[in-house]
Amino acid sequence: MSYIIDRRLNSKKKSAVNRQRFLRRYKKQIKEAVEESIKKRSIQDMDRGGQITIPRKGTSEPLFHHGKGGKQTRVYPGNKEFNTGDEFQRPQGGGGGAGQGQASNQGEGEDDFSFSINQEEFLDFMFDGLELPYLVKKQLMDATQFETHRAGFTQAGSPDKLNIIRSLRAAHARRIALSGSDRNELRELKKQLWALETEPVSDDRNQKIHALREQIKALDINKKRVPFIDDFDLRYNNIVKTPIPSSKAVMFCIMDVSGSMTQSIKEIAKRFFILLYLFLTRNYKQIEVVFVRHHTHAKEVDEEEFFYSRETGGTIVSSALELTAEILQQRYPRHEWNIYVAQASDGDNWDGDSQRCTQLLTEKILPLVQYYAYVEITNGPQQNLWHEYQQIHQNHPEQFAMQHIEELSDIFPVFRRLFERKTKGAA
Numbered sequence: 305m306s307y308i309i310d311r312r313l314n315s316k317k318k319s320a321v322n323r324q325r326f327l328r329r330y331k332k333q334i335k336e337a338v339e340e341s342i343k344k345r346s347i348q349d350m351d352r353g354g355q356i357t358i359p360r361k362g363t364s365e366p367l368f369h370h371g372k373g374g375k376q377t378r379v380y381p382g383n384k385e386f387n388t389g390d391e392f393q394r395p396q397g398g399g400g401g402a403g404q405g406q407a408s409n410q411g412e413g414e415d416d417f418s419f420s421i422n423q424e425e426f427l428d429f430m431f432d433g434l435e436l437p438y439l440v441k442k443q444l445m446d447a448t449q450f451e452t453h454r455a456g457f458t459q460a461g462s463p464d465k466l467n468i469i470r471s472l473r474a475a476h477a478r479r480i481a482l483s484g485s486d487r488n489e490l491r492e493l494k495k496q497l498w499a500l501e502t503e504p505v506s507d508d509r510n511q512k513i514h515a516l517r518e519q520i521k522a523l524d525i526n527k528k529r530v531p532f533i534d535d536f537d538l539r540y541n542n543i544v545k546t547p548i549p550s551s552k553a554v555m556f557c558i559m560d561v562s563g564s565m566t567q568s569i570k571e572i573a574k575r576f577f578i579l580l581y582l583f584l585t586r587n588y589k590q591i592e593v594v595f596v597r598h599h600t601h602a603k604e605v606d607e608e609e610f611f612y613s614r615e616t617g618g619t620i621v622s623s624a625l626e627l628t629a630e631i632l633q634q635r636y637p638r639h640e641w642n643i644y645v646a647q648a649s650d651g652d653n654w655d656g657d658s659q660r661c662t663q664l665l666t667e668k669i670l671p672l673v674q675y676y677a678y679v680e681i682t683n684g685p686q687q688n689l690w691h692e693y694q695q696i697h698q699n700h701p702e703q704f705a706m707q708h709i710e711e712l713s714d715i716f717p718v719f720r721r722l723f724e725r726k727t728k729g730a731a
Contacts, residue, residue: 327425335432434583434723436553436644437675452543461540475537483527490523552590553642555580556628559610560649562599562619569681572709573648574611576679579719580646581607594631598624604631621653621689622660629668636672643673646722651680651687658692665696670703677722681709 327334337357370376386392457470497516503509557577561570584591595610596602599617602624628645636643653661670676680690686708697704707718 331432434587434720435725436555436584436588436642436723437725452545455542455544457539458542459536459538459540461542465540465543467539467541470539471533471537474539475533478534478537479530479532482530486523486527490520490527493520493523552592552640553588553644554592554594554636555584556594556596556631556643556645557581557610558596558598558624558628558645558647560599560619560621560624561597561613561616562652563616564619564652565616565650569650572681572712572715573679575712575715576648576709576719577646578611579715580723583719583723594628596624596627598627602627619653620657621649622657622664625661625664625669629664632669632672638672644675644677645669645673646677646679648679648681649689650682651689653687653689658689661689662692662696665693665704666699670696670700673703675703675705677705677707679707679709679718679722683710 457467493516497513497520500509500513500516557580559573559577565573581593584593593607595605595607597605597610597613597615598621599615600620600623601617604627605613624647632643665676678693680686690706690708693704693706697706705722707722709715709718
């Protein structure tokens with residue numbers, strides 16, 4: 305008989321452990337399926353879990369079975385018509401396939417395996433391998449974040465931190481130490497008593513036995529006077545707080561809402577910023593997001609107005625950059641904050657204003673920021689703002705990134721290229 309002992313990590317919720325093992329094993333396939341599903345989702349469903357489909361090939365689990373050879377006896381359920389040696393006719397037809405669709409003499413494929421993932425799992429796969437580029441630890445003016453951890457035991461503390469096992473162990477050690485000499489004397493007296501009880505009966509023997517029993521009784525009483533547990537024995541878990549070195553970051557989201565931005569372009573821009581907002585709030589605790597909308601005038605708004613306001617107008621991009629530089633100077637000192645900017649526009653700008661944008665970026669914004677990402681959303685050739693920004697990108701290739709989006713399917717690949725892990729650069 306063979307025994308198979310599974311020593312893999314497991315828990316009472318075995319199905320949950322097996323599920324996590326499955327997600328780790330097929331991480332690449334699931335990640336590709338998640339990226340594909342994002343292209344088909346509405347803005348409201350961007351961060352929700354759901355049904356994911358991956359190729360069935362390679363998803364089979366290993367199993368134990370009997371090898372070939374030897375004599376085997378098997379009982380198959382449900383057989384009421386045939387006995388050993390019976391023959392039956394081959395089915396008529398060319399195979400009798402019952403599949404849907406038309407036959408073909410070319411092409412190949414494979415079955416799909418579908419399963420559901422929750423919101424947490426979906427976001428994990430969506431943002432796997434992404435981070436804010438060049439994030440460094442800055443000096444914190446308000447280091448309010450702490451983590452607690454065990455640091456041994458102490459003899460003073462609140463009842464909720466009492467360590468029962470350690471207290472009982474200390475009490476047992478104290479009782480042994482205080483009653484050690486009495487225990488040794490008791491053992492000697494009991495040995496003498498047992499020896500006397502085996503001797504012949506005599507008056508002298510009875511007196512000695514009585515005296516020994518009195519001594520044993522007195523020692524037992526003295527030993528029991530040692531309390532079972534004392535305040536001296538109590539041990540409490542020592543919990544200490546240590547400050548967590550954290551990185552404070554701010555992200556400026558600048559979106560063009562001018563009249564040249566059609567509804568479809570605005571939809572793409574909103575999707576891009578929703579992805580960015582989900583990524584930031586999920587992966588970073590010390591993060592602030594500043595939302596800036598602009599047409600001819602720029603305005604700092606809240607999240608609700610940024611994504612749902614319908615205000616529109618002409619196009620002067622420099623107004624947004626001027627407001628961004630002003631906010632940076634007033635609220636976000638460079639030595640305390642990691643500063644990032646993401647800008648989305650169709651690239652159409654008022655004549656002569658693009659040069660003003662270049663001046664603002666090179667003189668007031670880029671010297672302060674860790675990373676600047678510009679996304680241009682057009683269905684055709686790039687606009688004048690793109691050509692103006694190309695010179696900045698050539699001068700600051702690591703610090704200033706540019707990407708072009710034409711349709712919905714380009715959003716997530718562009719997002720990943722902008723925020724993939726970077727190991728060297730402007731920081």
